[in-house]
Amino acid sequence: MGPYQPDMLEYPGTKFGSQNRRFQKKWFQKFYWLEYSPSTNKAYCFYCFLFLNDVNSSNISALVNEGFDNWKRVNQGKTCAFLSHIGSAASSPHTMCERRAENLMRPSQHIDKVMHAQSKEEKEKNRLRLSTSIVAVRWLALQGCAFRGNDESLSSSNRGNFLELMKAFAKMNIEIDEVVLENAPKNAQYIAPEIQKEILHIMANRVRKMVREEVGDKYFCILVDEARDISKREQMAIILRFVNNHGILTERFFAIKSVSDTTSMNLKNEISNVLVHHDLHVKKIRGQGYDGASNMRGAWNGLQALFLKDCPYAYYVHCFAHRLQLTLVSAAKDVSVIWEFFSHLDNIVNIVTSSTKRIAELHTAQRNEIEYMLSIGERDSGSGANQIGNLQRAGATRWSSHYDSVKSLIGMYTATCKVFEVLSDHFPNGRAKAEVRGIYRNMNLENVGGMNFFRKLKFFAQEMKLMCLILIVYIRLDVPVGKLQ
Structure with a gap:
């Protein structure tokens, strides 16, 4: 609020000899730091009164402590008591006190504001x-x-x-x-790697929380499968299957747990811990879906049997994908022409993909073929069309990969033949060269063997999807594998 400077009609007088002197209102304008106390009829320095700790002279002491009332010493030029109080130096006590006051009355410069x-x-x-x-x-x-x-x-x-x-x-x-x-x-x-992992865990927990809210209090099924990661540790994936609020059957990947062993009791404990942690009750399970391993489907001590003891409505269903794989392998293992064909196909893929140089030759042959077909109008151009690809191997654990392998060879048949043509003429190893020539002879459409191979290639590509669909129907009807053979 600043110094107290009352506006009075007449200030009390003080007797100095034969003269009666008093405080003058005009001094407030000349000395803005000056304040006056009507109760004591004395003047004070507002700044020094608040901030001065070290008093060195009587003038300063009077204006700071008991007050100044020697009015005859004010209007005396350079010897004026108020001017003497201010001092001429920039580091005088009054000047330092004035700076402190100015800083106090600038809130933006306060230390707490600056720190904030x-x-x-x-x-x-x-x-x-x-x-x-x-x-x-x-x-x-x-x-x-x-x-x-x-x-x-x-x-x-x-x-x-x-x-x-x-x-x-x-x-x-x-x-x-x-x-x-x-x-x-x-x-x-x-x-840091720890920060990266922590952010990932937070994201994973938020996703799990959203899935948990989506499940709500409804009944659900669990789908479980385990596999080894690259470090040879067993990882168990848990998927929830339920009907959402819109009446749509929904599957959500919920958690992945590293398990020390794959015994049925240990798997049950790990799954139960995950469900309990997210307030999902085992009593609300209405289905279990696993593969056909004994620790999963065992009628007495398998995982499905252990959950059935806690919840009699948690019916077990053997995974259809696993059943289809087992059925296809079982149905095809005694058909020699199928195994002969895929053995021949594996040899083709292995020879081409075992060398980066041959893969580069395959890509070059594909590129030349695509450019030629585009130039004569046999191919249509467009986004995503005419891509350069590689031959795909058929996997041992997923039968659908056989179809992908057959399909990739059909799409690159001409380019693959050109690679084998080059290899049959320039392969350095005599025994391997003979093997390459034998494979190329069976592939080449100019001879009967090549025509038969190409017919089989197209036949398997066309019939494998139909075969899978038929087998899926048979599996859902619980037809025994022996009858399918």
């Missing part, structure tokens, strides 16, 4: 830094890319997907560049 402003700015930088890390983690997780690099040091030319993505963000945005990686504090960079 700095803290707010630091918070914004931390949020931008963390947001950038979150976006990088989310993108890499969505694309299924690896996070870490072999060498993540500053001197490395490739520090891994996560750090390289952060560098790309920094190049595109100046604000991000100013707060991430080398420009971030060493204790708040938010790029």
Whole structure:
């Protein structure tokens, strides 16, 4: 509020000899720091009264402590008591007190305000830094890319997907560049592997929470399968199957657990722990879907039997995909022409894909063929059309991969023949050269063997889908595998 400066019609007088002197109102305008107390009829220095701790002269002491009332000493030029109080030096006590008062009356300069402003700015930088890390983690997780690099040091030319993505963000945005990686504090960079994993866990928990809310209090089924990861550890995937609020049958991947062993009791305990943790009651299970392994489907001690003891309505259904695989293998194992055909197909794929040079020759042959077919109008151009591909191997655990293998060879039949034509003339190894020529002779459409092979190729490509559909129907009707043979 500033110094107290009352506006009075007449200030009380003080007797000095034969003269009666009094305080003058005009002094307030000349000395803005001056204040007057009507009760004591004395003047004070507002600034020094508040902030002065060290009193060195009588003038200063009077204006600070007991008050000043020697009015005859005011209008005396350079010897004026008020001017003497101010002093001529820039570091005089009065000047220092005035600066302190000015600082006090500027709230924006207070230390708590300055610290708050700095803290707010630091918070914004931390949020931008963390947001950038979150976006990088989310993108890499969505694309299924690896996070870490072999060498993540500053001197490395490739520090891994996560750090390289952060560098790309920094190049595109100046604000991000100013707060991430080398420009971030060493204790708040938010790029450590532990931070990446923590962000992933938070995202996974949010997804699980959404799935749990979608399930609600409804009944559900569980689908479980286990497999080994690249480090040879058993991983168990848990999927929930339920009818959502719109009446649509829905399946949601819910959790993946690393299990020490795959005994039925251990698997049951791990699944139960996951369900209990998310407040999903075992009593509400109305179905179980596993493969046909003894620890899963065993009638007495299998996983399905253990859950049936807790919930008699949790009916077990042998996974249709596994049943189809077993049925196809069982139905085809005694048909020699099928195994002979796929053995021949495996040899073709192995010879072409076992060398990067042959793969490059296959791509070149495909490119030349596509350009020629486009030039004569036998192929249509368009987005996604006329792609260069590779021959695919048939997998041992998924029969549908056999169809993909047959289909890939049909699409690249001419280019594959050209590769074998080159190999049959220039292969260095005599024994291997004879093998390549034998395979090429069976593939070549100019001879009877090649025509038969191509007919079989097209036949299997056309009939395998129909065969799978028929077998699915038979499986759903619970027809024994022996009758299918």
